Amino acid sequence: MGNVIGIGAAPKRKEDQRFLTGRGNYVSDIKRPGMAAGVFVRSPHGHAVLRLARYPAAGASRTPRVFR
Amino acid sequence: MQISFTLNGRPTTVDVEPATLVAELLREQLNLTGTHIGCDTSQCGACVVHLDGLPVKSCTLLAPALDGATLLTIEGLQGAPGSNLMHPMQEAFREHHGLQCGFCTPGMLMTAVALAAEKPDLTEAEVRHGLEGNICRCTGYQNIVVSVMAGAAAMNAAKGE
């Protein structure tokens, strides 16, 4: 198949070099100044009435380095 | 606590909390993000590194275990020492399309290199058994197995020279 051109060819991929050497730079690899990580808390109920919403989760705003 | 170890050939000393995982240390403190955290439960193998030459899952390894040890990560994997060439296993993965999105690839490579180093004449069954702890959601493994067989053969040939 080495000499196939166009459809059916197996061209070398340009992106492979960085993936193979650990330089892929996925979203979780990115670090920026002042960056924060977000956490979603989702309802465990598919269909329910929201009676009381605490925001943020109790205690979170008092934990160092956690902000709202 | 202070720990000293050899990281990809360089003496390294860091100050860490004992409750630090090696994967976290590498990615957050040492900025070596080639080691990936996939499942974080030591099942997927995206975080595999070599500790004193043996494959280990860095998401299930405490930093104090590094003290006095030698650690090799994907960033330290290379062809001839000091060269810019890729390792024969990396070349084989490129040649045989052993990757797609690339997320599992660093762990796959580290496991594959350890596997090939331990046993020179790998059978396909041994490769599949040896890759049990590395999960890939893209390739269906076929090309990874082909790549590892080819990479192992290339490592063997290079050793014979």
Place this chain on the structure above:
Amino acid sequence: MKPFAYHQPDQIPDAARLLTSIEDSKLVAGGMTLISTLKQRLASPVALVDLSKLGSLKGITDGGATITIGAMTPHAVVAASKLVQTKIPGLAALASMIGDPAVRSRGTIGGSVANNDPAADYPAGVLGLGATIVTSMREIAADKFFLGLFETALGPGEIITAIRFPVPLKAGYAKFKAPASRYALVGVFVAQVADGVRVAVTGAGPGVFRVPPMEAALSSNFDPSAIAAIKIDTDGLTSDIHAEADYRAHLVTVMAKRAVDAALS
């Protein structure tokens, strides 16, 4: 993970002293179970006592009629040991089936036996071979060691230093593994020893157990056909998302036959 203090003693008495003197401290061997437990916050000890600097706990020694494996010997070393492969190939095979290569690099026999996970492989080999657990205080027969779900005969401050296995006439292990974790859904270790046959089952119930009817049948005829008709009672067997109790019961017979096959090959 909650923060903890970290101790790396280089003498067994020091390790035992740390373990008893610090309330809520835990031993860590290879960490293959403990670290996951800490990450999920199922445990939050104030201190860990790391056994990795205790060099005397590593290695495999030939005692002629026995093989003694140091508690801190990793699975990969047992699997690759020429001594174990020659004298108890079934045990080397068992070690080669635990987890995956990375887990086998770190996980230790002492850690696995002390943890007594109901689906771990080693308890089946230890009970199946009728091994002796050597601790910092005494020696415990396998039959008296495994007490149920994650429970063992180990007392406070007691540390496993080695496991001593009698060399059997024949032994084999077969397991049906859960595909993601590679733990045993059911694993059966069969050993033919001088005074009969021992059959030990892991994964099927809350702890490793023996199967006397299979042992009796295999003692008179060590062949898979001897146990083909022996069914296990589903009472007390585990039902979970991986398999119902009746499926596990069925697997015990199938895996026991395969283990005998493995022992004979």
